[in-house]
Amino acid sequence: MFAIEVENLTKEFDGFVAVDNISFSIGKGEIFGLLGPNGAGKTTTMSMLSTTLKPTSGKAYVNGFDILKNEDDVRKSIGIVFQDQSLDEELTAYENMDFHGRLYRVPKEERQKKIAELLKLVELEDKKDNLVKTYSGGMRRRLEIARGLLHEPDVLFLDEPTLGLDPQTRNHLWDYIEKLNGEKGITLILTTHYMDEADKLCNRVAIIDRGKIIASDTPEKLKDSIGGDVITIHSPQKNDLYEIIKDQTWVKHLDLHDSSLTISLQNAGQHVAEIVNLSSEKGISIDDISIHKPTLEDVFLHYTGRTIREEEANTKDRMRMMQRVRR
Amino acid sequence: MDIVYTIWLRNVKRYLRSRSRIVGSLGMPLFFLLVLGFGLNSVVTLPGMEHGYTGFIIPGIISMSVLFTSVFSGIQIIWDKQFGFLKETLVAPVSRLEIMLGQTIGGATASVIQGLIILVLSLLIGLNITSIPGFLIAIVFMVLIGLSFTAFGIAIASRMEDMHGFQLIINFVVFPIFGLSGALFPIDSLPSWLRSLTLLDPLTYGVEGIRYGLLGSSQVNPLLSFVVLTGFTVFMVVFGAYLFRKISI
Numbered sequence: 105m106f107a108i109e110v111e112n113l114t115k116e117f118d119g120f121v122a123v124d125n126i127s128f129s130i131g132k133g134e135i136f137g138l139l140g141p142n143g144a145g146k147t148t149t150m151s152m153l154s155t156t157l158k159p160t161s162g163k164a165y166v167n168g169f170d171i172l173k174n175e176d177d178v179r180k181s182i183g184i185v186f187q188d189q190s191l192d193e194e195l196t197a198y199e200n201m202d203f204h205g206r207l208y209r210v211p212k213e214e215r216q217k218k219i220a221e222l223l224k225l226v227e228l229e230d231k232k233d234n235l236v237k238t239y240s241g242g243m244r245r246r247l248e249i250a251r252g253l254l255h256e257p258d259v260l261f262l263d264e265p266t267l268g269l270d271p272q273t274r275n276h277l278w279d280y281i282e283k284l285n286g287e288k289g290i291t292l293i294l295t296t297h298y299m300d301e302a303d304k305l306c307n308r309v310a311i312i313d314r315g316k317i318i319a320s321d322t323p324e325k326l327k328d329s330i331g332g333d334v335i336t337i338h339s340p341q342k343n344d345l346y347e348i349i350k351d352q353t354w355v356k357h358l359d360l361h362d363s364s365l366t367i368s369l370q371n372a373g374q375h376v377a378e379i380v381n382l383s384s385e386k387g388i389s390i391d392d393i394s395i396h397k398p399t400l401e402d403v404f405l406h407y408t409g410r411t412i413r414e415e416e417a418n419t420k421d422r423m424r425m426m427q428r429v430r431r
Numbered sequence: 432m433d434i435v436y437t438i439w440l441r442n443v444k445r446y447l448r449s450r451s452r453i454v455g456s457l458g459m460p461l462f463f464l465l466v467l468g469f470g471l472n473s474v475v476t477l478p479g480m481e482h483g484y485t486g487f488i489i490p491g492i493i494s495m496s497v498l499f500t501s502v503f504s505g506i507q508i509i510w511d512k513q514f515g516f517l518k519e520t521l522v523a524p525v526s527r528l529e530i531m532l533g534q535t536i537g538g539a540t541a542s543v544i545q546g547l548i549i550l551v552l553s554l555l556i557g558l559n560i561t562s563i564p565g566f567l568i569a570i571v572f573m574v575l576i577g578l579s580f581t582a583f584g585i586a587i588a589s590r591m592e593d594m595h596g597f598q599l600i601i602n603f604v605v606f607p608i609f610g611l612s613g614a615l616f617p618i619d620s621l622p623s624w625l626r627s628l629t630l631l632d633p634l635t636y637g638v639e640g641i642r643y644g645l646l647g648s649s650q651v652n653p654l655l656s657f658v659v660l661t662g663f664t665v666f667m668v669v670f671g672a673y674l675f676r677k678i679s680i
Contacts, residue, residue: 156522179524190515194445206437207523 107132107259107291113162115148122148124315137306138295145315146295150263154184167258183252187263193237197247208255222250242273262294299400318407327398330406331356331368338364338392434525438533446541460496489553490641491614497546501577502605504538505584531675538581546573569644576637579664582671589674614638619650633663
C-alpha cells in the first residue's frame, strides 16, 4: 500500500499549465523529494495533495483517501509545513501548538503531553511561553514542524523546509527530519530547489521542471545514470573543443551549455591530461577545468540542458511576463 | 462547538494582548463624546432629550465604538491571510462555517468589551443606570451590532486582496453607516426623506435599542429595533459565511 498515489494530475491557471499530467507514488516510510527550480509546480502539487487546491484533472490518493472525495480524511492524516510562515506571531509557541491541537481535536491530556514532548524534540521547551514574534527564522521553522506533527499524521508535507535558513540551522533541521522518519516511521514528502538537500535527505527524488516530472529514482541511481564522473570545462572556444572531444571513445555523454562544456565519463582523472594535450595541439585555450562526482545538479542539467540557477532566472522572467499580461 | 470556541479563544487572546489597539480605538469615540457632548450640551435641546445632549449621544457613541471595533475585527482576516495564519486554519479538518462563526463571535466579544469601556467611562460624565433589565437590553443590542458588523467585515475581507482598500471601506461605508444612524441626532426631527434613509440603516435600530435600554425612551419601538437588528444579524452571518466559504489562499 502506498502513502501517496498520484495519477495524471494536472493543474491549469488561466491557460498556464502549472502541473502537467504527473504521476508518481510514494511508499510508506519513504522520504520523497520533489526537486526543481522555483515555479516548476512543486508547491502547486503539494497544495493539490493537501486539498487546498482543486486539480483541473487527474486523481490522487493520500493514505488511501481520495483528495477529491474524502477531503477531511486526507486533512486529518497529513501534517503540513508551508513554504511561507503560518504561525500567529501574537501568540506564544505553546498557544500556537495548543490552537493546532484543538483544531485537530486532539483530546486535552494527550494534547498537553504531546506538546511538551514535541517542543522538547525541537528544543524550544524553555522558550515555549515567549511570543512567536520574538523567534528567529530557524526557531519558527522548528516550531512549525513540531506543530505539523502534533496530530500524529502519517504523512508530513514539507514545502521548502530550509528556505532562507543559515547553513547551521539547515543541518540541524535535516537531522530532525531524518530522526522523525527513523523513529516515528513518518512518510515525508518535501519540495526543495536545493540539490544537496534532496541528495542528503531523500530516499527517492522526482525532478520536476515546467510542470512535468522528467526523472524519478533514488539520488544514487540518478547520478549513476549520467556516468561515473563529470568534467566541466570553461573555454572561450568551447564549440571547437566540443568538436574534438565528441569523437573520443571514452566519452559517455557530452553537453554544450551557455558557459561551459560537461563531459560524463568513467575514470576522469586519466583523461584530463588527454583533453589538455588535444586542446593545446589545436591551439584552444582553456580557462578552467574541473572534475567532480556527478551531483543532482548535473542530473538536472543532463535532462533539461540548463542548470537550476539559469532556470530560476527564466522562471522569474516568465512570471514577470505573466503579471504584465494580467495587467 | 469546540472549534468555534478555539477560534474565539485565539481572537480574544489577541485582542486582550493588543493594549495599543484597545486604547487607540477609544480615542475617536471619546473625542466625539467629550467635544460634542460638552460642546453642544448647553445649546442643544430637542424633543426626546430629557437627559441633555450628552445623555442623548452616549448610546450613539457606544454603538460607534462597537461598530468600528467589529468591522475592524472582521477585516482583520486579511492580516491572517497576508501573514499566512489563515492557511493553517483553512487546511485543518474543520468546516469553514465553524471558522467563520468563531471569528464572528470573537470579533463581537472584542467590540462589546470596547463598548462597555465607553459605557463605564460615560458613568463618570453623568450617565445613570437606573434599571438592571435596561442595562441588559443595552448589552443585547451591543452584542447584535457586534455580531452583524463583524460578519460584515468578514464578508468584505473575503473579497479584498490586501489592506489597501481599508481606508475606502472606513470612509465610504462605515462612516456613513454611523452618520446616518441617529447616533448624534434625534431622527424624528429630520426631514422625512432623510428620516426614511436613516430607517434603512441597520445601525439606527442598534442605537435606538441601546438608547431604550439606557435612557428608558427611544424613537423607534424597541421590539421593532430588536426584530430588525436580529434579522440583519442573521442575514449578515449567512452572507459572510457564504463569501468566506469561497475565500482562496
